[in-house]
Amino acid sequence: MKACILAGGKGTRLKHLFPDTPKGLVPLGGKPILEHQIDLLVNAGINEIFLLTGYRGELIQEYFGSGEDRNATLHYLQEDVPLGTAGAFKQLEGKVSEDIVVLYGDLVVDFDLATLLAFHQKQKALATLVVHPNDHPYDSDLLEINEECDVLNWFPKNNRPDGIYANLVNAAIYVFRPDIFSWIPKGCTDFGTDIFPLLLQKHQKICAYRTSEYIKDMGTEDRWQKSSHDFESGLTARRNLTNPQRAVFLDRDGTINRDVDLLCDMTQLELLPRASQAIRQINNSEFLSICVTNQSVIARNLCDLGELQQIHNQLETLLARDQAYLDHIYFCPHHPDSGYPEERAEYKINCECRKPNTGLVLAAKEK
Template sequence: MKAVILAGGRGTRLHPFTRRMPKPLVPLLNKPVMEYSIELLKKHGISDIIVTLQYLGDKIVEYFGDGSRWGVNLTYVFEDLPLGTAGSVKNAESLLDEPFIVISGDALTDFDLIDGLVFHLQNRSIFTVFMKEVRNPAKFGIIKTGPDGKIMRFLEKPQKDQEFSRVVNTGIYIVDPVVLCLMEKNREYDFSKELFPKLIENNMALYGFKAKGYWKDIGSHEDYRQAQYDMLERKVQVSLEEEAQPKLWVSSHVRSFRGQSAYIKSSKSKSLVKAGS
């Protein structure tokens, strides 16, 4: 099974971090956020990964290379102009000949992807959306499903008086390649704004999978900060640096500064992260 990592966005809400750095390279506890997505895919036995690139894509290629350092094979597909979430996948259509996973290069999650795949196959779905309930759904797409999980209604970024659900689209999908035939090539196309309404209108097999685990879109400074607190507090199952003692993580490249150890203290989690010079 293959996966597509969407890594072409500009990440304007994370300025100034993303003025000279693509959003997938923004670090979470010393590792680019996209690295956690690669590790999650590898954990689930998915090693053939396509990465869609646009904004500062060369820097992503420079860091990850062919993926061999992580035990995966990375193939890069560039787009000259932004093609949107669905358009960028359509741009890689020639490499996709069986159901595949789409995951964001700028979100943090520990979802069980295999559970989602089993759900997808059991329901004979052509497009499965990983869903998660959140407190504030206003900045996401909200979803209503039937008893069998089939998506009946979807609304992107609702106003307060439009909210009919707190279950949202996480931007993680399992997709049958037949869906790509519904889109035109070389034009901007969005999954949630254009493809979902078309699938719902034509009563096609669009399903929502209620995923268990942690998920956070690293789309704002607040979410970026909170994700790192959550990592230190072990709310998300990801690999961290060595925990030298309870709530003290030491990076492998740490060096002492003039014979003294330097520490960064989290005021919220009261965790200590040892920092090098």
């Protein structure tokens, strides 16, 4: 397998800290961010890497050379005019005949690449996109997925109506089958704006790989400072799923939002005071923030699964306005008491996921 790093960024928002420095050479922990990405790929057994450069690309090539000293073979393609993310990638057509990993060159990353690749192979998708919640979904591309991890809808950051959305963000790491090139026209074109919406329109299979591992865009001064702190503290490496993870498990009603008896409409949801602040503190700690909640409104037929998802979208939207997020929400739709005419009998069961049973926690552990 081969990999591609899109490293054409100017680093405009970092120019006060690093003038005349291409974004890929911005330092993190004493070495360029691109070097961390190359190390991640090589350690996963991917040794042939294409670096697609733009602004001051000669500095990147001068720094890394052939890659031989890093046990890698590096190829450079310099764009003379901006081609967009997909347009730049199109330059590899004819050079790649197998699945390929694509990373954006401004990401601070440490994740279990082997698990991502196994997921991609299992899903048999044309494209697998890494997704996660973050503390700035308002300036990120958002997705809607189903329980099988198929991408259903794509909401680009630059052309998204105001509304209620799940905090599920495109993390800018992809795995593509080689036939992806047939869907990319020549010229200036972008994955988020052009290609992914086209693939969905044409009913091509795109899957989402959700992870809580460390993947952050360091393209602003604040984000670079935060990423540098996390790297120096070791948090970046500890979030890799090859390591044991720690989490804070939160109930929903009465803990995050006001307790409304049998909340079944998103307009009823109101955050408790300081709930966002508390969750943001978890986000900035060593711990994952995971919500586990009994939602018998499904079994009672007060709302359906789609309406419950809208309630959770509302919850995530309100938290995101305060730069807070939940790494995951797990819910039990069941209720043990049956015999009511309006109930949904298939959910009126004794189950292992209804608290105080441990099924939801165990599901999170397995994930």
